[in-house]
Amino acid sequence: MxxxxxxxxxxxxxxxxxxxxxxxxxxxxxxxxxxxxxxxxxxxxxxxxxxxxxxxxxxxxxxxxxxxxxxxxxxxxxxxxxxxxxxxxxxxxxxxxxxxxxxxxxxxxxxxxxxxxxxxxxxxVLGMTGMTAYFGLLDITDPKEGETLVVSAAAGAVGSIVCQIGKIKGCKVVGIAGSDEKCEWLTKNLKLDGAINHKTENVRKRLKELCPDGIDIYFENVGGPITEAVLTRMNIKGRISLCGLISGYNAESLVPGPAWGNLLIKRIKLQGFIIFDYYKRMMESFMDLSQWIKEGKIQYxxxxxxxxxxxxxxxxxxxxxxxxxxxxxxxxxxxxx
Ligand SMILES: NC(=O)c1ccc[n+]([C@@H]2O[C@H](COP(=O)([O-])OP(=O)(O)OC[C@H]3O[C@@H](n4cnc5c(N)ncnc54)[C@H](OP(=O)(O)O)[C@@H]3O)[C@@H](O)[C@H]2O)c1
CATH class of the missing domain: 3.90.180.10 (Medium-chain alcohol dehydrogenases, catalytic domain)
Structure with a gap:
């Protein structure tokens, strides 16, 4: 054969x-x-x-x-x-x-x-991607009702599920994505509170407009200049789930890093994670995510x-x-x- x-x-x-x-x-x-x-x-x-x-x-x-x-x-x-x-x-x-x-x-x-x-x-959504979104948001950042959550690569596989779980938990959610079509899907279909096109808009300026009370939680998928812009608006005791840094994956040398001093000054907890560690808890995410899909609260x-x-x-x-x-x-x- x-x-x-x-x-x-x-x-x-x-x-x-x-x-x-x-x-x-x-x-x-x-x-x-x-x-x-x-x-x-x-x-x-x-x-x-x-x-x-x-x-x-x-x-x-x-x-x-x-x-x-x-x-x-x-x-x-x-x-x-x-x-x-x-x-x-x-x-x-x-x-x-x-x-x-x-x-x-x-x-x-x-x-x-x-x-x-x-x-x-x-x-x-019911496999590795959904688990990454579920545990990366809920376990690492413990979102509370009324908090502001910003998600990068928000229209992507992981990001779009993170955004919707954030809405289910009562957060104000702002997504960052790479086209008007993706941004429209985020606000019209997924009912996000705002979306920023990182290819055509000034991310720092738009974050200021869309997150007037600052950012409590950042779900990090990309790194680079987007992270720089988000860090400047993070609130004291904010939380960052460091899921991925795709903007640097093809880089041949180290990409300029964000202003890490912000993390120090604002006592921000940043935690990286690898989804493989969560496989033993797979049923938890499966039960919630499948229920939310049935209830029409999650699209994928x-x-x-x-x-x-x-x-x-x-x-x-x-x-x-x-x-x-x-x-x-x-x-x-x-x-x-
Ligand atoms: N920690 C873990 O265990 C774990 C598990 C799974 C995934 N991840 C991470 O999660 C992130 C998303 O993965 P995914 O599978 O859901 O992929 P995805 O978001 O469906 O696709 C990747 C998206 O990243 C965005 N992107 C690519 N290059 C970029 C750049 N230079 N600047 C800004 N945005 C860029 C693009 O969206 P736009 O059009 O919006 O720019 C692209 O569609 C990745 O960083 C991945 O490594 C981590």
Missing amino acids: QNKQWILSSFPKGDIQDGDLVLQENELSELKDNEILIRNIYLSLDPANRGWMSGQASYVDAMQIGDVMRGGTIGIIEDSKNEKFKKGEIVNCMGGWQEYLISDGKGVRVIPQNTGFPLDSFMS KNDIVPGLENASTSIKKLFSGENKGKLIIQVSEDPTS
Whole structure:
């Protein structure tokens, strides 16, 4: 059996270039005792993928040249020689940028079926993305009714869920996004109190207008000049959830940092987090988020691109801002749809 795989062929310098990843067809080995064969259905494309390609270890081991590109997947078990998994079960794991995966079952989680939610929602709002928004906001910043919350990359996969949870908790929510269309979606559809187009507006000036009482909570997704502008308006004892810093992921040298002195002077608590630490609490976020979706309090968008062969060009959308919601590759047919 043949398996199409994206292989890391060079560590990108700056933006990901064609050729940093190459699509190869390799022979799948025979299934051994204790192993399962998974056919990938959905592949998650994430900003973090860029860091994993850098050759530097971080919260995960560094990828090596020649490795299958690392990535989160949802797939179906097509064959099992492992008594813990049955053929036909739908599972979530780090299945990589490939059609098939042979696994010993480590890190493989079964996704419940017949929940009434489409399978791809487990790759976004009911999966890692929703958990990141849920715990990153609620656990790290403990938002209170009436507080002002600012979210960067607000129309994105994580950001849009953070904004809506902020509204559910009674916050005044202002989103920062990269187009008028995204800003309109945030204010008209998600009912945010304000939105700022960071590509055409003066973020610092607009924050002053939209957050006259200052900013209590900042959900940080981007870093760089946007962070600088937000920090100047943070209130005393404000909280920052440091989720991501996408503006620096393609940078070849250190990007100028924000004015960290503000954190010191205003006794701000800033906490970074990695969502992997929260997987044991997955049911908490699932119960709340699924309920909020049913009640119409949470909307989500999935940007599903068909075809594994399109993975390496599609990931660039995350850095240009062209993605419309959670970016997902459809690797093969979804048997549940
Ligand atoms: N800590 C964790 O465990 C964890 C888990 C998941 C994700 N994250 C982080 O969460 C953030 C959002 O990830 P996501 O998956 O939800 O992606 P996303 O927001 O759906 O897509 C990325 C968005 O970032 C914005 N962006 C890209 N380059 C930018 C720049 N230079 N300046 C300002 N904005 C820029 C673009 O939106 P605009 O058009 O609005 O500019 C783009 O659409 C990322 O930083 C990611 O690393 C962290």
